[in-house]
Amino acid sequence: MTTEAHRDDAAARLRAAGLKVTAPRIAVLDAVSGHGHLDADAVLSRVAGTLPGTSLQSVYNVLGALTDAGLLRRIEPAESPALYESRTGDNHHHVVCTRCRAVADVDCVVGEPPCLAPSDAAGFAIHTAEVTFWGLCADCQREVAG
Amino acid sequence: MTTEAHRDDAAARLRAAGLKVTAPRIAVLDAVSGHGHLDADAVLSRVAGTLPGTSLQSVYNVLGALTDAGLLRRIEPAESPALYESRTGDNHHHVVCTRCRAVADVDCVVGEPPCLAPSDAAGFAIHTAEVTFWGLCADCQREVAG
DNA sequence: CAGTTGTTTTGAGTGACTCAAAACAACTGG
């Protein structure tokens, strides 16, 4: 079954990351995997479907642990709560809609990470370049025009 | 006198932006101008020197008004409160120290704004590209090495 | 210089978390 396959996969990934396998962790990992960019509340809503009674605090704990373990990635666009996504390890970027806050992935702009080099780094030893594009999503373009 | 010259300049810039000229606005504009990247508390500290008794709420009001008017720019790096800077209108970028949160300006990476074009914009109409570099500032490199 | 309009202050309220202690569940080794 799809759901069980997912669960097994989640368990395996947790184990591989050296984390204890618990129901909330599986539920959160499944909730985020393949569902775009979710904030803690949205994760809780999804988790409530498979594991009712889970506390928001646990969601925060789990999201923190999974992010530290590299199983999830956290992004923090201006004016938004933190969002979590399951696509990790490829340093891709994001477009954020200035009207509805929708987020989409954008592949690395040039070559591989860090895909940009500053002209002058002010003495900093840079290890990451994070790019956030701002614009109007397709839906909002339509609504604004319409 | 330098201070008065600054004050006159600030007043002129406020007027030019169509804003009423008030003591807190002048004080905040002066506090931010040429002093890097300050959060609301840091602005209040600086303002307290020239205009004691100013409330934090006023600082928030003023920072908001000046930002809306284009006299200040707000940046919100992950894990930091909002920071304000006086360099506006040139869409430059920033380097943030992952250890001490120091921020420095970085000139536009390539050409002019928006200096990047995503390979695939997922249907978004993009108007801005915001780049944040993460690394270790010179001081922190020294402390980590030493 | 009186009026109007927009600012600043005071004070309360909110969202998005973090911190801590106690109850509990996963893996370990016996």
Added chain:
DNA sequence: CCAGTTGTTTTGAGTCACTCAAAACAACTG
């Protein structure tokens, strides 16, 4: 496979960085 240890989850309180609202006040206008 069962007790122990260690790490998790829950419960509940607390914090930070703001935002909202009403009343007191100060800038520009005529």
